[in-house]
Amino acid sequence: MPPRDHDRDAIERRLEAVERALAEDEQPDRVDRLDELETRVAELEAAVRALRGYVGSVRAINDDVERRADRALRKAEAVERTVDPTEPSGDSAAGEGSAEDEADATEHAADAPTATGRLQRLRDHL
Secondary structure, eight states, X not given: OOOOHHHHHHXXXXXXXXXXXXXHHHHHHHHHXXXXXXXXXXXXXXXXXXXXXXXXXXXHHHHHHHHHHHHHHHHHHHHHHHHOTTSOTTOTTGGGSOHHHHHHHHHHGGGHHHHHHHHHHHHHHO
8 A cells, every 4th residue: 555645744754853853963063073173283284384493493503514514624624734734735625715714724733733633533523
């Protein structure tokens, strides 16, 4: 026997009521979950910005250390040229030092016996 139209209408009304009730119950859960996800995304974005800043600082420090090491090496080579008279003055590295480096080398020439040992320690360190 086929279902009557009035039974079908009743079932559809009940089904719609159940769907509305379920949709209303799930809505706050979805909103809470969405809020939680938005908060986590904001925290992750802040962490990424902090890491990028940290990495930028490390790169800047590395660049500074590299410049200082290059300058120290130029000074050490200038001292070595001043201390070691057997080395030809036309060395390819001779033209690389600045006037300040040459002045430092001349100033340290008086410490020749100890400068050679310091130079060797510097080379070993580098």
